[in-house]
Amino acid sequence: MRVAIALGKEEGRVYPGPFGHAPRYAIYEAAEEGLRLVEVRENPHANEHGEEKHAKMRALLQDVDLKVGARFGHGGSLGAFPVAGRLEVGPVSLEEALALLMERRNSAG
Template sequence: MRVAIALAKDDATRVYPGPFGHAPRYAIYEAGPSGELVLLEIRENPYAKAHGEEKHAKMRELLRDVDLKVGARFGHKGSLGAFPLADRVEVGPVSLEEALARLKERSSA
């Protein structure tokens, strides 16, 4: 399973505090056989400042290889946006370390 975590603009140790699709970049992790998350790459988001349905399609394509999206928040309340609810986790504007810890807890539950 691959995970994309939205990263803050000026601090790669924090989750981007705004909507997931507006994050300037994503840390892409692969879940290993024993549940550990291994960093594969930092992926830039060229659509961070875009809006609308066209952006949703571009974001789905950008993260097509990712199974779970993790961010501080996702779009507007009640809106599915680019990603289904089952494919995303809101963690708030926490440290990257805290987001990874929450994912580990979630996978062991």
């Protein structure tokens, strides 16, 4: 499973705004041993809005199974990411977000 964590400009922090406006994403691969950082991916669509942005974001993160951020938009007819594929953690440190992911993973089985 691949996870994208919205990163802010401040090193080591989850982006405090909506997931799609984050300037970059830390992409992690979840394995039996834990989470392994694969890459940090820039978000060229951070300042865009509207229906086209949602399609571009889906393409940018097409290899990701779970999106992790401080908050997400309302969704609805705009085609935002499905609730099942996202986790709101608030504007926490990256370390705290990773701990929440591991806790969620361990409680799931």
